[in-house]
Amino acid sequence: MTASRPTARTAATTIATRLAALPCGRRGKWVVLAVWLILLVATGPLAGKLMGAEDNQASSWLPGNAESTKVLNEQRAFQPIETAQAVVVYDRPGGLTPADRAQGARDAVTFATAPHVLGPVVGPVVSGDGQAMQTIVPIDVGTNGWNDLRPAVDSLRATAAADSHGMTTHVTGPAGVGADQAKAFAGIDSSLLAATVSVVIILLLLTYRSPVLWTLPLISAAGALVVSEAVIYLLAKHAGLTVNAQSAGILVVLVLGAGTDYALLLTARYREELRRHEDRHEAMAFALHRAGPAILASSATVVASMLCLLIAEMNSTRGLGPVCAIGVLVALTAMLTLLPALLVIMGRWVFWPVRPAYGTAEPTKTGRWAHIGAWIARRPRKVWVGTALALAACCAGLVSLNANGLGTAASFTGTPDSVVGQQVLEQHFPGGTGSPLTVISTAADAGAVRAAAQSTPGVAGTSVPVTHAGQALFQATLTDPPDSQAAKDTVDRVRTAVHAVPGADAKVGGNTAVILDAGRAAGNDNRAIIPLVLGVVLVILALLLRAVTAPLVLIATVVLSYAAALGISVLFFEHVFGFQGEDNAFPLFVFVFLVALGIDYNIFLMTRVREESAHRGTRQGAVAGLAATGGVITSAGLILASTFAVLGTLPVVGLAEIGFAVALGVLIDTLVVRSVLVTALTVDLGRHIWWPSPLSRPADVRQMEPSGHA
Structure with missing residues (x-):
């Protein structure tokens, strides 16, 4: 045998x-x-047809079971074609003149003929201080999502600016923001x-x-x-x-x-x-x-x-x-x-x-990485302890992590017209103007539901309910900017109030509700997916390396690398780039990419170390494995980091943050974790890193067994 x-x-x-x-x-x-x-x-x-198959409608981004998503779906019964409101803002600091108001009225007539405009144009409505006016234009979102918003918004901006006679004009609201997002992604x-x-x-x-x-x-x-x-x-x-x-x-x-x-x-x-x-x-x-x-x-x-x-x-x-x-x-x-x-x-x-x-x-046997491996082998414990402490110190930046979502202004690396328009709108009108809440209930209880919403602190006013097929829909304007925490708190209060109306089956949606629901769903995703990914990767590593200790060590180093990359990135976002927080999905996306891709380099290294350990012993095998793979893994890491860094060139903060953090994490994995920390840990632990495989036993015991076990 x-x-x-x-x-x-x-x-x-x-x-x-x-x-x-x-x-x-x-x-x-x-x-x-x-x-x-x-x-x-x-x-x-x-x-070449993939871009045409993209679904950039709100429903393709939102949590499927969220209350705001249900409102989006149910409001199609009132208007089968999904629309987004564009808010055209006119501003004259010294006060609007009669000619300005007349021009706004003429523009409103022209707006109705713009591409993809659907439904009645409302306004112009003059602000209480007489310095600004707004016109609300509903735009057909269509089947192409925000791509259909661009021609309409471009037309509105051109019309408003053509005869402004000294007024500043902007197009904001959900449609204006969507058009600017489409431009950023174009x-x-x-x-x-x-x-x-x-x-x-x-x-x-x-x-x-x-x-x-x-x-x-x-x-x-x-x-x-x-x-x-x-x-x-x-x-x-x-x-x-x-x-x-x-x-x-x-x-x-x-x-x-x-x-x-x-x-x-x-x-x-x-x-x-x-x-x-x-x-x-x-x-x-x-x-x-x-x-x-x-x-x-x-x-x-x-x-x-x-x-x-x-x-x-x-x-x-x-x-x-x-x-x-x-x-x-x-x-x-x-x-x-x-x-x-x-x-x-x-x-x-x-x-x-x-x-x-x-x-x-083979030149790698005497190259730079062979010398680095020999240096690590002389003092492995000091090397891995010092490296781990340095990475832990980098994690301090996590205290500033603010992954609670990005507001409209914070989601762009620049300042597009819709952001400026929203700021002007907030100066002269209630903060939620242009992005009201949408409330749907049974028609029979619409009055009670509207009264409950109207009496909620943070609500500036409500529209008259529209009924259809036994349901009613009305809108509630908030006093605070639609992407502010105060507005999100108002959504919770409105939901509590309208849900308390017996039998009304009331639901609250709208732009602010969408932001709130998306943030909560992202938090749930973080808590569910991160442990699952760790478990899946651990199983794959255990099967590949036929060990338990090595996979646990590798997972621990990658998690430490992820935390360090996140900590450094947050400091750069806040103090170098001036970003105002992080997107809801930022921690999850960076984690998945860094664990999945960062573990690659450890796999490349440790499979070679295992191969070498069967002939040389683990300590010499670790040095030989590093010498053989050091150059190629470093090159691979630089290429992967550079490709993700390209995301940082986009004018979208969420993608720029992901690109920067993943690129930084890959570099840390490649140059520090894999080359120094993992190698030092492997040398220090020796054959025990392969427990419980035969490689973890003393060499003389293995030599007594049939060859091939290792």
């Missing part, structure tokens, strides 16, 4: 190597290339793609120092992006998958960033094997066999983490999960099939000017 185990293991290894050789065989490489070319020709036109896919590709090209050139090699990972990643966008388009069109501008933008960054990471790891291992094998097909087969499990485990952590988002209450968060999971799966497929085929087809010369000749020494 003892002799059969090595034979069985050798047979399994041979089978695995043969399977790995399929995409890079002498004939297989051409089959793979042909399949991908056919796939790209078929999916290219579909990928071209997000193309601009992100161009910026991300530029960053990847530069960093690949610096990494490979080859005029040709960089093109192969980029071609493979670009192919993966095209196919994934086509698949997502088909699912959005025919299977009900929700895609919005946010998820489509993150998809570009994730596929190019993660795909390039996988490419770097495989290419580095292929270069090693080329020095050991004369036949490049054989070298690639061994590279796939040895690097494949780490790449598969890495992608599995990302996919599993993304799919955890499916339990989210927020529709925008829930929709992001499958979109990103599909992108990573397609990127994985491309890097394990298309890239190996391209590398083998091109031959060794693609590495020019530093070609890995057969029989030459």
Whole structure:
């Protein structure tokens, strides 16, 4: 029996190597290339349609079961076409003249003919101080969400400004804000793609120092992006998958960033094997066999983490999960099939000017990371304790974390017209003007419900109820700005008051209610999803490393890295960028991306350390693993961090914050946690880090057992 185990293991290894050789065989490489070319020709036109399939209506972002979402759905019975109010504001500090008021009246007539305007135009209404007036224009949101708001709002702004005669004019309200958001997201896919590709090209050139090699990972990643966008388009069109501008933008960054990471790891291992094998097909087969499990485990952590988002209450968060999971799966497929085929087809010369000749020494064994590993090995406990304390100190910034949502003004990196208009509106009218609450109840109880809302502190006034099919709808104007905490508190008071009317089945929605419900749903998502992601990743690591101690150590280091990145980011947001808080989903999105992607580098390192430990022992294996993977993991981290940093160029604070924090966290993971903290912990713990696998036992005990157990 003892002799059969090595034979069985050798047979399994041979089978695995043969399977790995399929995409890079002498004939297989051409089959793979042909399949991908056919796939790209078929999916290219579909990928270009993804932007048209985006759903940017409010319901695609909001929590599905929230009271404000139910109001959005039920109010369609009163007006089948969803509308958003644009508020045109005129302002003259010295007081409006009769000519100004006449001009406002003429503009109101013209507004009714603007694109997508639907329903009666209300106003102009002059403020109590006589210095401003407002006109409310309902705009058809249509099936394209905020994209239909832009032409209407642009027309309103042009009309109001044309004959203002010294008055300042602005368009604000939900429609004005939505139009400015649409403008901020306009071209997000193309601009992100161009910026991300530029960053990847530069960093690949610096990494490979080859005029040709960089093109192969980029071609493979670009192919993966095209196919994934086509698949997502088909699912959005025919299977009900929700895609919005946010998820489509993150998809570009994730596929190019993660795909390039996988490419770097495989290419580095292929270069090693080329020095050991004369036949490049054989070298690639061994590279796939040895690097494949780490790449598969890495992608599995990302996919599993993304799919955890499916339990989210927020529709925008829930929709992001499958979109990103599909992108990573397609990127994985491309890097394990298309890239190996391209590398083998091109031959060794693609590495020019530093070609890995057969029989030459592997330079990583004596490189910079080998020296760093040796330095860590001399004093591992001091290194990991000092590093952990430094990271813990960085967490101090968390006391300033204010992830309670971003108001209208705080959601843009600049100051668009709708923000200025809202500020002018608040100076001359009740703060909630232009963004009233919407209350729906039974028609029979509408009077009692309206009276309850009217008497609630924080409500400036209510409209006359409109009835339809046994239901009634009216609006309540708040005294405070619609995105303020005072306005949110008023929503709770109004809900308490109207819910107390017996049999009225009253519901309260509107812009402020949406903000309130979204914040609470995001908090619930944080509490539910973060522990789930940790548990899923822990299981994957345990299966991959066949240990318990190592996965727990790795999870602890990644969580510490996440907290440090968040702490530093919050300080930068507050004191450098001047951001006024963080988006509700910020902690969750950063956590999911950092844990899923940050654990990648630990997987790349520890799978190699485990491989080396079986021959050298854990302490020497840790140093050897760091020497072998240090350069490629650092390059991968720089590329991934740079791709996420591209999000910071967008004029949307929420995405800019996510991009900055993820980029910073990836750098911390790559340069500090993986290279210093994890290596030092592994050296200090020694064989015990592999408990309870056979590698955790003393070497003499293992040598008495049949080989292959480790």
